[in-house]
Amino acid sequence: MGNEACDLDSTVSALALAYFLAKTSPAPRAAFIPVLNIPRADFALRTETTFLLREQGIPATSLIFRDEIDLGGLHRAGLLSLTLVDHHVLPGADAALEEAVVEVLDHRPLDQDRAPHCQVTVELVGSCATLVTERIAQGPPGVLDRPTAALLHGTILLDCVNLSPAAGKVTPRDVACVSLLEERFPDLPARDAVFEALQTAMFDVSGLTTEQMLRKDLKVLSSDELLLAISAIYMDLETFLRRPDVLQDLDAFCQARGYAGLVAMSISFSERLEPSRQLAVYSRHETLRSTVCQALEEATAPALQLQPLPSPWSCLATYTQGNTWASRKKVQPILQAALGGPSPARGLEEEVVPPPTPMNSLVDECPLAQTVPPLCPQDVLERVSRIAAGQPPSSPK
Ligand SMILES: [Mn+2]
Known part of the structure; x- marks a missing residue:
């Protein structure tokens, strides 16, 4: 086993x-x-x-x-x-x-x-x-x-x-x-x-249902009052939002797991391996949605360079993210701060069951991972695309 x-x-x-x-x-x-x-x-x-x-x-x-x-x-x-x-x-x-x-x-x-x-x-x-x-x-x-x-x-x-x-x-x-x-x-x-x-x-998430896609690479942030999910979506946002019943699936996903809202971070690559990122903020709670949107729009460390996109639904705000190097690792602290900092009781909590899909079994827990930059899928994609773009590799995160 x-x-x-x-x-x-x-x-x-x-x-x-x-x-x-x-x-x-x-x-x-x-x-x-x-x-x-x-x-x-x-x-x-x-x-x-x-x-x-x-x-x-x-x-x-x-x-x-x-x-x-x-x-x-x-x-x-x-x-x-x-x-x-x-x-x-x-x-x-x-x-x-x-x-x-x-x-x-x-x-x-x-x-x-x-x-x-x-x-x-x-x-x-x-x-x-x-x-x-x-x-x-x-x-x-x-x-x-x-x-x-x-x-x-x-x-x-x-x-x-x-x-x-x-x-x-x-x-x-x-x-x-x-x-x-x-x-x-x-x-x-x-x-x-x-x-x-x-x-x-x-x-390749094309064969997954929307629910499977949302939980494939999922982190959950918590405040005293609520849970906010962040899902990495490995396709462009437009394609994702065109999936049949996607709003219904978003609703059902959040309701079943008690999430007050969900931030979907989409990343996709052009044929020349240039990354593009989009963000979607979904919540039925208007206050939470606007708090989260404002925090993302006004963030400076790093600035995400968001441009609003037309959204098909009022409970969903969508953006292109000009700063393509701001991965979830960078966005997560912005969102946690918007929720009022880590809650003392639960802290920065990550979904435990099911564990996020590991990209490499040495990603966590292994001492080797402490001496080399740990690889998450986004890191791998970023490295590959930097190499393709002829840019120097980023310093270890
Ligand atoms: Mn292993």
Whole structure:
């Protein structure tokens, strides 16, 4: 079982290791089940994962999600041995499963001692898929097949930003595993092509419903009285607002989750990879809407250079954002200040369930992330477009 973010690394590490164990285990009656640690309903949000699995002919119907297997019940019946990949600390809600953990493979430093019977492989490599590849390579020959190799290859390339040393994720062991997979399967597609396809898939939201799009990359700010959502939308605002029933969907989304309003930050790219940004402020509460609009319009740190756009509905204000480098990270403090600063009780709160789609499993929590600029999707897009525009890369944020 991978971690609760269930990013590509967690998914592929669980699938590949379970497959390897099933092929090589001497225990004839054991079933090895890769568990994807999210509800099935959230799977569609992991667009890079759905893309890579689809390419390898693995249908979603053959996967097992966390809400489809009763791990607690299996454990109480004495039937569960749990191997954790891509994480090594179970969340509080899973504390009862702790004693079932027999093995850990992770690429974060161990911050919890495991029982002596638990086999621990913790190495600070760029991708947990690297550790799984090494494990398979050490096993009997003939177990690694092409689909599994393609999954591992793509995952390591995505996690390690195409093995680019400048991105600060890759280690020599990741490089060695990618080479090993390519030697075994010389017909694997070229690294650049794999990386680009996965990056594109990550931002391809065209197949998502409006509700899925709004929660794919969501942050929630709170004041004492209300919650304000900020969603990053990876398409241009006009196209987004032309979706059928979009106003109804915005209403339903906010109502179901108790948000008083929602700020949609859209980012899209021209064919020459020039970014353009638009903003939409939605709220049925006129006071909140105008407070938020005023704060955004008058912001100076940074100035967003907003130009109002005609809006189809009075509960929705829309703008083009002239300052295309002002990402959500920059806009968030402006909005939090407009709400009256972080509430002492709840603070700057981020949506916990479901976690935002991770772009790279090293984005958070890993010490490596403290020494290199952490990458969020917007950062990646910004870097790519700066390179395309021939501008120097921005200083680490
Ligand atoms: Mn990972």
